[in-house]
Amino acid sequence: MNGMNKKVNVTPLFFIGPHVILFAVFILLPTIYGMYASFTQWNLVGDPVWVGLDNYKTILFNTDSTFHYQFFNGMKNTFIFVGLSVPLLIAIPLLIAVALEHKKVKMKSFFQSILYIPGLISISAAALIWSLIFNKQLGVVSNVFGSEPVWASTQPYAWITIIAITIWGGIGGNMIIYRASINGVSKDLYESAEIDGAGSIRKFWNITLPSIRFPLIYTFVMTTAGCFNVFGQPLMMTNGGPQQSTTVLMMYIRQLAFSHGQSIAGMASAMAVLLGLVILVVSALQYYLMNRNAT
Amino acid sequence: MSKKISISKYLAYIFLILLCFIWAIPLVFGIATSFRSQTEVVSTGFRLLPVNWIVDNYVSILDNTSTAPILRWLMNSLFIATTHTFLVIVVISITGYGYSRLKFKGRDTLFFTLLGISFFPGVVNLIPSYKIIDALGWVNTAWAMIVPGLAGMGNIFLVRQFMKGIPKELDESARVDGASEFKIYYSVILPLIKPVLIVCGLFSFTGSWNDFLWPVIVYTDVDKMPVTAGLLLLQDIYGNYRMIGQLMGSAILAIIPTLLLFLFAQKYFVQSINLNAGIKG
Incomplete structure (x- = not known):
C-alpha cells in the first residue's frame, strides 16, 4: 500500500517539481538571503558579517550618515514619482478604453496599436528618442512651444520628462485590461439606463465604474507596486539630477551594491527590505480601502 | 437621443x-x-x-563592431528572448497542468503558498540573485537572463485559471482510454490552452527583450550584453548629441523586433479578454 502510494506520487513530482526547484533557487532563496543580508556588513565577495540592527539604525536614525540622507531622499523621490504617475496611468487608459468601447467608434485596433506600441519599446531606446524631444537645440518642446530651460536639469521640468516617458510607454497594459472589462459589462444595464434617460457621464459613473471594480482595484495595486520599483526612467532621462532631486531609491540601492569600488551590499539590502515593506503596506492599504469603499 | x-x-x-x-x-x-x-x-x-x-547613420552604426556592436547586441537579445519565451511556455503549461489537473495532497496549499511568497517585492532578492548567478558562473552569459524569470508565479496563475475553464470530461475520457498524464497534457490540454500560452509568450518575449535593470547589473562584457544594456553605453559613445543620427538609428534598430512581433501577433492581444474573465472569477 505504501509502495503504491509512492508510485502514484511520482507524476505530480514530474509536473510540478522542476518549477518548485526554480522557485526555490531564484525566488525563495534570494528573498530569504536578502533579508538576512540586511542584518550584515557585506561586500558581495566575502561572507556577510552579522551586525544586527546596525544598518537599519544608521539608515533610519543617524542623521549625519550619507545612507540616512540617501534613503530618505530616494524614498521621497520615489513617492513623488508614484504620486505623479499612478493617477495618470489609471485615468488615461480608462478614458481611452471608454472612448474605444464607444459603440459608434471605428478603427479601434488602429487606435489601440498606436497607443500600445510605445509599451514595446525598451526604456533605454525610448529614453534616447525622448531626450531628443526635450533637447534644447533640436527638440520639439523648445522649438515648437518656445520653452526656455534645459528640461532634464531644471525642476520641475526634470520630473515632467520622467513622467512623460513613463505615461507614453506605460498605458498599454491597463488600457487592454479596461477595454476587455468594459466590453464584458452587460449591455442590458446600459439599455435600461438609457430608457431612464441617463446621459453618457452618468452611465460611466453609475454603471461602467462599479461594474469594473475588480479590474480597477487589481490595476491600481499592481501599477502602484510597479511604480515603486522605478529605476530606468530617471537613470536615462535625468541621471537623478538636478542635485539628486530625481534620484529614486532603486538608483541608490544599485549604486551601493553594484557600482565600482567597495560594495556596500548589506546597507543596500536593508534599504531594499524597507522599500519592500513600504510596497507591501501600501498595496495592502489600497486593497483594503478600495474594497471597503466599494461595498 | x-x-x-x-x-x-x-x-x-x-x-x-x-x-x-x-x-x-x-x-x-x-x-x-x-x-x-x-x-x-x-x-x-x-x-x-x-x-x-x-542612410549613412545606419551604415556607420553597423560598421562599428568594436565599441558598439549593435548587431551583436540584437542577436544576443533575440537569442535570450526567444529561448526564455520557449522555456516559459514549457514550464508554465506543465506546471499549470500539475496544479489544475493532478490530484495530490497539499496541492492548493503549495500553490497559494508559492503565490503568496512571490508577492513579496522583488527588490529584496535583487542583490542575492546576482550572487546566485555569479555562483552558477552565469555572469555575462545569456543564462543570467533566460533562467531566473522561469521561476515566476504570475503566468502559472493565469494558465491554471484558464485550464479551470476547460471541462474535466475531456481529460477524464482520455484517462478512461488509458492515456498517461503526459499524453493528456500534450495532446488534449496543450492544444486547448494555446490562446493563453500565446499571450503569456508575447508578454514574456517583450518583457525579456525590454528588461533593463537586471542586464545593467549582470553584464559588463560588451560582446555578451543584450541591446537594452548596450544602448546605455551609447550615450557615452555617441554622447552629448555629437552623433545624433547614430543615436536615433540605434534606438530604432532596437525597436524593430518587438514591433514586428506585435504586428504579426496583434490579433492575439484581443484574446487577453479571456484572461481577464479569468482574473475576475
Whole structure:
C-alpha cells in the first residue's frame, strides 16, 4: 500500500517539481538571503558579517550618515514619482478604453496599436528618442512651444520628462485590461439606463465604474507596486539630477551594491527590505480601502 | 437621443486622434532624425522631416563592431528572448497542468503558498540573485537572463485559471482510454490552452527583450550584453548629441523586433479578454 502510494506520487513530482526547484533557487532563496543580508556588513565577495540592527539604525536614525540622507531622499523621490504617475496611468487608459468601447467608434485596433506600441519599446531606446524631444537645440518642446530651460536639469521640468516617458510607454497594459472589462459589462444595464434617460457621464459613473471594480482595484495595486520599483526612467532621462532631486531609491540601492569600488551590499539590502515593506503596506492599504469603499 | 450619442462619438474621436497624434510624434521624430546627417542637424536645427534622407547613420552604426556592436547586441537579445519565451511556455503549461489537473495532497496549499511568497517585492532578492548567478558562473552569459524569470508565479496563475475553464470530461475520457498524464497534457490540454500560452509568450518575449535593470547589473562584457544594456553605453559613445543620427538609428534598430512581433501577433492581444474573465472569477 505504501509502495503504491509512492508510485502514484511520482507524476505530480514530474509536473510540478522542476518549477518548485526554480522557485526555490531564484525566488525563495534570494528573498530569504536578502533579508538576512540586511542584518550584515557585506561586500558581495566575502561572507556577510552579522551586525544586527546596525544598518537599519544608521539608515533610519543617524542623521549625519550619507545612507540616512540617501534613503530618505530616494524614498521621497520615489513617492513623488508614484504620486505623479499612478493617477495618470489609471485615468488615461480608462478614458481611452471608454472612448474605444464607444459603440459608434471605428478603427479601434488602429487606435489601440498606436497607443500600445510605445509599451514595446525598451526604456533605454525610448529614453534616447525622448531626450531628443526635450533637447534644447533640436527638440520639439523648445522649438515648437518656445520653452526656455534645459528640461532634464531644471525642476520641475526634470520630473515632467520622467513622467512623460513613463505615461507614453506605460498605458498599454491597463488600457487592454479596461477595454476587455468594459466590453464584458452587460449591455442590458446600459439599455435600461438609457430608457431612464441617463446621459453618457452618468452611465460611466453609475454603471461602467462599479461594474469594473475588480479590474480597477487589481490595476491600481499592481501599477502602484510597479511604480515603486522605478529605476530606468530617471537613470536615462535625468541621471537623478538636478542635485539628486530625481534620484529614486532603486538608483541608490544599485549604486551601493553594484557600482565600482567597495560594495556596500548589506546597507543596500536593508534599504531594499524597507522599500519592500513600504510596497507591501501600501498595496495592502489600497486593497483594503478600495474594497471597503466599494461595498 | 441620437444627437446625444453623436456628440459623445465625436468627443471620443477627438480624444483618440489627439492622443494618437501625441503618442506617434516621438517615434516619427526619432525615425526621421535617424535619416538626417549630423551637419544638417547642426546647421538647420529643429525639423520634423529631413531635408535630405540619408542612410549613412545606419551604415556607420553597423560598421562599428568594436565599441558598439549593435548587431551583436540584437542577436544576443533575440537569442535570450526567444529561448526564455520557449522555456516559459514549457514550464508554465506543465506546471499549470500539475496544479489544475493532478490530484495530490497539499496541492492548493503549495500553490497559494508559492503565490503568496512571490508577492513579496522583488527588490529584496535583487542583490542575492546576482550572487546566485555569479555562483552558477552565469555572469555575462545569456543564462543570467533566460533562467531566473522561469521561476515566476504570475503566468502559472493565469494558465491554471484558464485550464479551470476547460471541462474535466475531456481529460477524464482520455484517462478512461488509458492515456498517461503526459499524453493528456500534450495532446488534449496543450492544444486547448494555446490562446493563453500565446499571450503569456508575447508578454514574456517583450518583457525579456525590454528588461533593463537586471542586464545593467549582470553584464559588463560588451560582446555578451543584450541591446537594452548596450544602448546605455551609447550615450557615452555617441554622447552629448555629437552623433545624433547614430543615436536615433540605434534606438530604432532596437525597436524593430518587438514591433514586428506585435504586428504579426496583434490579433492575439484581443484574446487577453479571456484572461481577464479569468482574473475576475
